[in-house]
Amino acid sequence: MSAAAMNSQTRRERRRRERLVERDAAIPVELYGLKRGTVTALTTCCVLFALFTLAPVVWVIINSTKTQSNIFGSFGFWFASPFEFFHTFANLFRDIDGDGTYANWFLNTVLYSLSGGIGATVLAVLGGYGFARFEFRGSKAFFAIIIAGLLVPITLVAVPLYLAYAKVHLINSVWGMILPSMVVPVGLYLMRTYVELSIPRELIDAARIDGASELRIFLRIALPLMVPGLMTVLLLSVAGTWNNYILPLIIFSNNQLFPVTVGMGLWSQHAGNSGDANLYPLLVLGGLVTIVPMIALFALLQRYWRGGLLLGSVAN
Amino acid sequence: MSAISMEKLSKVYSSGVSALAGLDLEVRDGEFVVLVGPSGCGKTTTLRMVAGLESITSGTVRLGDLVVNDVSPRQRDVAMVFQNYALYPHLTVAENIGFALINKKVPKPDRERRVRSAAAALGLMDLLGRKPGQLSGGQRQRVAMGRAIVREPSVFLMDEPLSNLDAKLRVRMRSEVLRVHKAIGAATLYVTHDQVEAMTMGDRVAVLHDGELQQYATPRELYDRPANLFVAEFIGSPEMNLYEATVTGDELLLGSQRLSLGPARTLLAPYRGRTVIAGIRPEHLELDGGAGAGHAGMATLVADVRVVEELGDEAHVFFSIDATAAGASMLAAAAGEAEAGLLAGATHNGIARTNSRSAVRRGQRVTFRVDTERIHFFDPDTSMAVPRMPR
Ligand SMILES: Nc1ncnc2c1ncn2[C@@H]1O[C@H](COP(=O)(O)OP(=O)(O)OP(=O)(O)O)[C@@H](O)[C@H]1O
Ligand SMILES: [Mg+2]
Secondary structure, eight states: OOHHHHHHHHHHHHHHHHHHHHHHHOOOGGGGTOOHHHHHHHHHHHHHHHHHHHHHHHHHHHHTTSOHHHHHHSOTTSOOSSOOHHHHHHHTTSOOTTSOOHHHHHHHHHHHHHHHHHHHHHHHHHHHHHHHHOOOTTHHHHHHHHHHHHTOOGGGGHHHHHHHHHHTTOTTOHHHHHHHHTOOHHHHHHHHHHHHHHSOHHHHHHHHHTTOOHHHIIIIIIHHHHHHHHHHHHHHHHHHHHTOOHHHHHHOOOGGGOOHHHHHHHHHHHHHHOGGGOHHHHHHHHHHHHHHHHHHHHHHHGGGOOSOTTTTSSOO | OEEEEEEEEEEEOTTSOEEEEEEEEEEETTOEEEEEOSTTSSHHHHHHHHHTSSOOSEEEEEETTEEOTTSOGGGSOEEEEOTTOOOOTTSOHHHHHHHHHHHTTOOHHHHHHHHHHHHHHTTOGGGTTOOGGGSOHHHHHHHHHHHHHTTOOSEEEEESTTTTSOHHHHHHHHHHHHHHHHHHOOEEEEEESOHHHHHHHOSEEEEEETTEEEEEEOHHHHHHSOSBHHHHHHSSSSOOEEEEEEEETTEEEETTEEEEOGGGGTTTGGGTTSEEEEEEOGGGOEEOOSOOOOSTTEEEEEEEEEEEEEOSSEEEEEEEOSSOBOOHHHHHHHHHHHHHTTTTTOOOSEEEEEETTSOOOTTOEEEEEEEGGGOEEEOTTTOBBOOOOOO
8 A cells, every 4th residue: 555545544544533432422401401492593503604704605695697687687596598607707807807717816815814824823923922931021011002903994194094005106006015014913813812721821931940931932832822713813803804995095096906896896887877887797606706715714724723732732 | 179169159130039148158179069948949940050150149159169159150061951951942852962062172073972872871862853843841951951961061050950740650750860970979959849859869958948958967867866847847848747745844735635755855954934836747647556665765646637638658647636737838838727717627637657557447546656766856946946955
């Protein structure tokens, strides 16, 4: 047997074992002291809510296969011929109506989200660890200021932001989008809380006694333990930038720099004005393509939200 | 030469809590010193200051000849076992043990050899590849020890390393820890709040209370000559019985009972006509078999038995005499019982440790024989022991 095959088999074996462990860990509802009726009622509520949130997604998937007239003319929750999916998909990469191409915007979104998200995560991880495990002059005040940043919606600062950006030449600059995306106070707050709860002071003390430098303690001891929290922050900040609409709307006037959100906003305006360009199918499919990477990212990172990583570090 | 010495060491936390007040303590090379005291008395604080994890408010810490007040923990060559082990959860046992050696840039073959020999010494060879989460409490404790001994440090600090283990394992690990100590010979400061651990393990024992050193002596000395009331009550199990007593000439008045003092009368001369606190260890109360008076200084004490606790090899006889109890715990217990109105008529103010074969029953009136030379005397104003005669 080749090494690769062996590897994949042991991995499958491990998955199977993990699933078994999870099933064993599940506690029957009766043991929580809930009545069957309560459980049924609550489950029904959850299912209804799930349907409510998933219905638009289903609608988008179905209607991404239709022509513009069928989108308006046929039943929204069933397919209609002709099947236009691939045709529309090809059009996504063409400059319709002189506004710019979806492909271009999509790549912009990826660029902004990844660089902003990774930057935000790095800052949040460093800052959160620092605030959680070091005391320095003014640390409380600094943290309070950062938390205050949580409370300021970007719409509130749109005008001063625009004026400030104009002064430092960040209008129509990629950096104008990336730099502010790296500032995610929620991420820092999450990381600080995560460190406080999951990395005992004594673990760091033990590493200090073991002769590790602060940098090594951070990289070798703290960082591996911060991974689940880090993934949450990464996801939140990438998704935040991915969906950001107002900031790019303010700072970009060049269509080439638009992210998907603003580009599709433009299409959406034009779709209402000039009915002949057949922009609605593009909008529907564009929306679908936009959410796919986010779903994939969630699916990819969710395995990091396994609890119990710290199990066994400390007694009790 | 002393491996650790603390002078006037004090710690006031930023919250204003004074955890340690002017501690003077010295640990000689190769010595095993136990720091014992009730919860919150400043034991962990002391260790952390020696390790360099806590800033020093005032005083000095020396390791060898070097004042290390401003030396970082990394440079102190001190190993520490934490109260809750603090193992690195994402590293294997081998990596946990070897972490300090990597930091010291010990070459790999040498490192592996040392990790293996430490693991072998602690019986961890089969567990080297496991993560801490897959270990039992006792195994984790041994990994924590391994992490410390692999470094061959000059100073060893242990913060209640056995407190999380069950009673049986704790007893076994006590000798294990001592064996390891003998093998590496590093000066060790060992913290516990368990006086049995302190007495059985320490070359010398430092008793700490409210951030102040009460007595620093060998276990024998602590037991035979407690320096003050706190040490007298803290050391020994069951606790020493303490009563208010009056010295009259060559007799001691304990409630309505008179005990002839014998040779002890000379040291109590300054207290003639005054009240002292008399302490009698439960094991020094002997049930009188009617064998008649022994040598001079042998006195008798009549008591009513309230409860008898059979332990198999011995029995604890809870009794009451009409003297006023002076021990803090006894006073607290009495107050609590009076308040709750519990066990009315069954309150005891003393304990005797006797042979379990002696047929003592609840409600019985018994006579204890006690060697007055073994009674401890304390000044009620200062709580300090009345100096005993040199032997
Ligand atoms: N970081 C801190 N900030 C403020 N006060 C503290 C801090 N750590 C300890 N203290 C206080 O200092 C005193 C001594 O604490 P310490 O941890 O040294 O006690 P201990 O003897 O180790 O007790 P235990 O047996 O319960 O572990 C306590 O009153 C405690 O509340
Ligand atoms: Mg402690």
